[in-house]
Amino acid sequence: MPRKSPLSAEVAGDLRTLIATEEWEDGRLPSETELAKRLGVSRTTVREALWLLWSEGLLNRQWGVGTFVRGQKPEGVGMGQDFRAVLRDLITSAGYDPSIPNALIEQRPCPSEAAAALNLDEGQPVWFLDRTFAADSNPVVRFWDWMPLVINGRRVDPTATKDLEHDLISFLSESAGCRILRMEAHLRAEGISEEVAETLGRPVGTPIISAVQLCYDDRDRTVVYSQNFYTTDVLPMRLLRNLHR
Amino acid sequence: MPRKSPLSAEVAGDLRTLIATEEWEDGRLPSETELAKRLGVSRTTVREALWLLWSEGLLNRQWGVGTFVRGQKPEGVGMGQDFRAVLRDLITSAGYDPSIPNALIEQRPCPSEAAAALNLDEGQPVWFLDRTFAADSNPVVRFWDWMPLVINGRRVDPTATKDLEHDLISFLSESAGCRILRMEAHLRAEGISEEVAETLGRPVGTPIISAVQLCYDDRDRTVVYSQNFYTTDVLPMRLLRNLHR
DNA sequence: GAGTGGTCTAGACCACTAC
């Protein structure tokens, strides 16, 4: 289900290029009414688009004053939303060259924790993805993902997600019409285990952030169970949060 | 600036009690149109309220089907938004008894990192808050916060935030009319340092999550600079993320 | 086809900031 993209998303795109192209006094954008007129949409739609850009950290809005372009680059958003793309951007914006030195994608019997989360039987075959992300060939994160072979009645093949341009969430949306709406992660600090230490190139026992992550679709079904290992010595884990709406 | 609360927030409250009181077949709420009629507001307002409850993890919405009450308790939200309240809830919902065994709030010369973030001069007096959170008298988190003495032209006194019922963000909103709209955190896994180990009751070197956190107001000024230390052996750090709006 | 949530509009009024 490709699902037509909302007008507000297009408008957000227009605004993005507008921002990149035009110069305004003090980085101040035209008013919402003005933008609505200029872009030929309702003010509501403009507001939705502006909110989108604001939540990306691109804009700064002041009640009764105006909307301003925030000085710095957008930088990454933390957990969630287009996870790998964010990681790639984070790595890039930190001046490193992103890559995936190790990627293993195959079917495997489902381990018990994943089975419990995915509501499957233990030992039943599932997709297993083992991918490592690197900055300048220095490994920084390792992902382990488990997901069912069949989603929404369709067999899925995540082999394509081996490269940097594809992430699991858009893959699920495109190939199985499965939209991830919620994600939940539990973070723990741990000494790195022998198994992971090798791939990540750190001594056993080095502190890392270990995360168990669940992705839910629009029916609240768990679609992906993940275990992630973040080294934070080179790149810290970054979280942004917008309050009030 | 107390600022009148939006109608949608009130409606969200009404819906909350409606949900707690009434019983529906399959936990299914009336349709948006129906709710709008019953509550005497526009459908837009109902939708805003529903979105609020959804983002709290209370509801589950299915396009073309309906809105459902999610089975479990809301559970905590991770970084950000009413941080300490969330921690308290997290601790409570995990079956522990929350407390603040140590709280020190005083004026101190501003250290250099805080000064850079807060745009102040190093050594200039600022408020310093050092608070430890415990679950069943087992310490789990230590917060260090630095903030200016004067915010929005008003002298502030955060001494009240010593107890469990008050958090910094609502304190700033109430006492200085300063609304925190964005927060940013950088997380690192570290071995616990000697200084913090003592208060947290863990051996030096135990892996913990160390966070540097910044709070921004509606003019993008940094208002609070924090350093936080999370032990994750008792309670993991929990992150929820809602995608797509 | 009936009913739901998702999107969009045009217009109104309010709250805030600046002057």
Next chain:
DNA sequence: TAGTGGTCTAGACCACTCC
């Protein structure tokens, strides 16, 4: 007081799910 963003309305149409 003028101009901005914040909220709210009533109504319309679309996309989806289920029968």
